[in-house]
Amino acid sequence: IATMLESRLQTKLRSSPNGRETSLWSSGFRMKLESVTPFLGKYRPFVGCCCQTSTPKSWESLFxxxxxxxxxxxxxxxxxxxxxxxxxxxxxxxxxxxxxxxxxxxxxxxxxxxxxxxxxxxxxxxxxxxxxxxxxxxxxxxxxxxxxxxxxxxxxxxxxxxxxxxxxxxxxxxxxxxxxxxxxxxxxxxxxxxxxxxxxxxxxxxxxxxxxxxxxxxxxxxxxxxxxxxxxxxxxxxxxxxxxxxxxxxxxxxxxxxxxxxxxxxxxxxxxxxxxxxxxxxxxxxxxxxxxxxxxHLAQPFSLQEYTISARSCWGSRQTLEQLLQPIVLGQCAAVPDTEKEQEWTPITGPLLALKEEDQLLVRRLSHHVLSASVANSAVMSTAIMATLLLFKHQKLLGEFTWLTEEILLRGFDVGFSGQLRSLLQHTLSLLRAHVALLRIRQGDLLVVPRPGPGLTHLARLSAELLPVFLSEAVGACAVWGLLVGRVPPQGPWELQGIELLSQKELYRQILLLMHLLLQDLLLLQPCQSSYCYCQEVLDWLIQCGLLVAEETPGSRAACGRKLWGAVLTPTCPLQLSQQLRCPDFFLFLCRLLSPLLKAFAQAAAFLRQGQLPDTESGYTKQLFEFLQATAQEEGIFECVDPKLAISAIWTFRDLGVLQQMPSPAGPRLHQCSTFARRDNQEKLEQFIWQFICS
Structure with missing residues (x-):
């Protein structure tokens, strides 16, 4: 079916009224139907493995x-x-x-x-x-x-x-x-x-x-x-x-x-x-x-007793986001401190108050492990894949849907669907019929157009389910964009492929900056995993998926980008953008997965100039959400109109020291920090966030 559609898609690929690319979909009469299966070969991905760092004995005895x-x-x-x-x-x-x-x-x-x-x-x-x-x-x-x-x-x-x-x-x-x-x-x-x-x-x-x-x-x-x-x-x-x-x-x-x-x-x-x-x-x-x-799905069991013993040994020095990132945002220093970020959002109320401070920390970090396991156990549904394609990719619905399903399975996540491709797409679009427009332009062909406004907002919420699958690559792609943002030609970053060399040290720094900016609940970074190990993991994924290749020096053996792991790289080994034809499209796809959250952060920084403070956290969240709605109507960025994104932005800004929570007779209220009351510092914060957003 993909072969038959190739010529049609080349000649009938259009743009929707709001500037988004759309694709044509043939009914495919008298054609052999392609099937989508929830496994590769004869194996299905096994999800929910316990952490090998904090529970190694459980892994050996129960797996x-x-x-x-x-x-x-x-x-x-x-x-x-x-x-x-x-x-x-x-x-x-x-x-x-x-x-x-x-x-x-x-x-x-x-x-x-x-x-x-x-x-x-x-x-x-x-x-x-x-x-x-x-x-x-x-x-x-x-x-x-x-x-x-x-x-x-x-x-x-x-x-x-x-x-x-x-x-x-x-x-x-x-x-x-x-x-x-x-x-x-x-x-x-x-x-x-x-x-x-x-x-x-x-x-x-x-x-x-x-x-x-x-x-x-x-x-x-x-x-x-x-x-x-x-x-x-x-x-x-x-x-x-x-x-x-x-x-x-x-x-x-x-x-x-x-x-x-x-x-x-x-x-x-x-x-x-x-x-x-x-x-x-x-x-x-x-x-x-x-x-x-x-x-x-049942996640792999692990011994809570073993976790309580081994998890304490993984605790190292930590600093707040304000200590880590604020000096860099304001341009007061360039080096990222060699320490972990301290961010624990589990409410300390009720039964937790009766525990010692060390036990409270243990419970909160256990919750991060449980959250990571629950996300790994969650199967990706066809509506999430379709929403992602319509928002960020969707050149060819038929071919891209199969490709994206295989990429999800390759990364160890399960999918909750199977069947003939055309029937599956029909069923998925019927579930999304309130948020997409299906226009029949000629017999057998459909034009799929996302509806503006609330329709785009709903598709963005569904597409967020795919973010954990590609999170490491998405963080790495946005970090690469931030590294190249000052030298990218108008044609795009891939005009620099094979020419511009990327410093591994600078790329590490960009990944760390973005990682610190994002919430720990979003990154699913386990407490026993250091941030530098995560940076190396991100770099490994970028090389494995073929987006980056190591520069070959004279006398060194040729290395395939897909097989080269970070352990082989030396700290001074330069990297290049891959010259594979599919890489530019995949790079933009990864960057756009994080763009709704990062754009919400950037708009929250712009809102500092007109937000009414002091206010309660719920009151300021309502103010910011109304601002996101108004901005969406003006600029058409409906992907950011989500109360959860507004809450994430306020929590991050509170960690960063932009907002401060002060007690009052009526309860805790948010105040604006005197440092970020200045217009120039507000613009520095906004520019710091925008460097990671692929325009």
């Missing part, structure tokens, strides 16, 4: 060596082989027999367990629990739980199987990931499961997957607002409900005992709490039955 050969299984497909029996009657009753054979862990003595909890006054060996406290605990337990009924648990499991088979075509689970979780469970230590909850379906899918695989059930779901009729039905399967009068907010002193009881009451059979509400929500999906596929 499954033959992981790529194990494939996937459909957990909702229950056959005769899943039971101990055989025969025609068994095949008709296999769901029922399967539910009878599932292991249900025994329910422990909940009142005694709660009395021994550290959260209850007098518990955990502190002394005899007063009789009054015992009575209150019994009263609270009477509100929130009832003895679970194993029969109803099995009945729920049996009813759920045919229901899930009606809703889903399949629910895939990686066998290798499941083997690793089983191996961790056999070690004897309790498993702590952290769910990212991508959709509301996870509330019913994840417990079912764990229950069906013999891993027991997770901690109970706590539902506060639920009709009494639902509570009466759901208590028997082990439902756990909060009393209506209990105040469980972290900043409230009321309901202290109720919060302690709820935290201590691990009734593992509370799986089906809220099941009716979930089933009611799923009824709307029955119209598209047998068309929905689901995939559950």
């Amino acid at each position: 499954h060596r033959g992981i790529r050969d194990l494939g996937f299984c459909n957990v909702i497909l229950v056959k005769e082989e899943n039971t101990r029996f055989r025969g025609w009657l068994v095949r008709r009753l296999c769901y029922f027999l399967w539910s009878l054979e599932q292991h249900i862990p025994p329910c422990q003595d909940a009142p005694q367990k709660i009395m021994e909890s550290t959260g209850v006054p007098g518990g955990a060996g502190e002394g005899q629990v007063p009789d009054l406290v015992k009575k209150e605990v019994q009263c609270i337990l009477g509100h929130i739980q009832a003895p679970p009924c194993p029969f109803l648990v099995r009945l729920f499991s049996w009813a759920l199987l045919p229901f899930l088979n009606c809703v889903f075509l399949n629910v895939q689970l990686h066998k290798g990931q499941m083997k690793m979780v089983h191996k961790a469970a056999q070690a004897g230590s309790p498993l702590v499961l952290l769910s990212t909850h991508k959709t509301f379906l996870d509330g019913i899918l994840l417990p079912f997957v764990l229950f069906s695989q013999g891993l027991g059930l997770p901690a109970p779901c706590l539902i506060r607002l639920c009709p009494m009729s639902h509570r009466a039905l759901l208590r028997k399967p082990g439902g756990l409900f909060l009393p209506s009068e209990a105040n469980l907010s972290l900043d409230s002193s009321e309901g202290l005992l109720a919060r302690a009881v709820v935290q201590a009451a691990s009734v593992p059979l509370g799986l089906w709490t809220g099941a009716l509400a979930v089933l009611r929500s799923l009824c709307s999906h029955l119209g598209c039955s047998r068309q929905i596929c689901s995939q559950v």
Whole structure:
């Protein structure tokens, strides 16, 4: 289909009214259809590996060596082989027999367990629990739980199987990931499961997957607002409900005992709490039955005990962003300090306040590891790829969609789609129909045009899902642009290919500057990874993908850019822009992935001249967002109109010392730093950001 479209695309490639390139899409009658698969060769990428630096023993003991050969299984497909029996009657009753054979862990003595909890006054060996406290605990337990009924648990499991088979075509689970979780469970230590909850379906899918695989059930779901009729039905399967009068907010002193009881009451059979509400929500999906596929990814388990020991040894000297970057922004110095950036945005409230400062830091850095694993576990959807192509590339939708899918898989990320290319594109465009215009210009040909305004904003939000996949290359490409920004001819940076030499030391500096400017939550830089290691990783990726090549000196062996790793480079080894034909287009694509965030930062710097301060953080965020909206209407930069980008800009400027948070009787308020109240320093900040933006 790509061959047949080549001539058409060359002659019919047009520009949309807002200046964006668009492409034509043929219906492809009587042509062999190209298929898009979520794997390369016969292997699918394995996602969610734990960090080898902070948990090396967990990697050695829990990682499954033959992981790529194990494939996937459909957990909702229950056959005769899943039971101990055989025969025609068994095949008709296999769901029922399967539910009878599932292991249900025994329910422990909940009142005694709660009395021994550290959260209850007098518990955990502190002394005899007063009789009054015992009575209150019994009263609270009477509100929130009832003895679970194993029969109803099995009945729920049996009813759920045919229901899930009606809703889903399949629910895939990686066998290798499941083997690793089983191996961790056999070690004897309790498993702590952290769910990212991508959709509301996870509330019913994840417990079912764990229950069906013999891993027991997770901690109970706590539902506060639920009709009494639902509570009466759901208590028997082990439902756990909060009393209506209990105040469980972290900043409230009321309901202290109720919060302690709820935290201590691990009734593992509370799986089906809220099941009716979930089933009611799923009824709307029955119209598209047998068309929905689901995939559950489980990250590689690791030992929390090992992490707490090894993570402390990775802590080095750190400085604030203000100390690292502000002197360079203002032109007071040129060298980047040889230290790490200190940036911890996890709110220190509630339970964290009871921990020591060192333990608080440990929890915050653990959250960065969890965030990195959750992003690696998130499959890229076809809408994100289509939005990225329409915004930043989209010369040929058919060919580029396949290319971008393969690039995602090559980088170890999974994709959540497969099928015939033309049908897949049709389905994706139908999902985006509110944000793109499909214009039929002649029989069999469609013109795809992003809608201006909110349509571009929505496409930019979807395209941000691809940023973690190409993040290292995008940071490197923007750093290269910043290095060449003063010497780039009007034709573009690739006019310098094969001529201009790039200093490896200067490129390192540019990568460090941009890395410090970006939020740590965006970079997904793990706390045990140094910034200089990240710089080397970025440089390695730029060489591997062919954007940069090492300059060959006389007497040295020729080196292929794709196979040359940073370890081979010497600190003085000069680099050149590659002369491959595809590189300029790929370079601009990488730069544009970061452009929405960087342009939001640049516009936030321009807004310093007219923002009304002092103000609360939420109030100033609203001011900045309204400014982004107004600027988008004037300049057509709708990709920056996102409240999340406004928040990121304010957080970065607060770290940088541009904004200062000061206490006041009405609460903390943002003030403008006296240094950046000057017009010339505001312009220096804006120019510093614009050097990384590819115009």
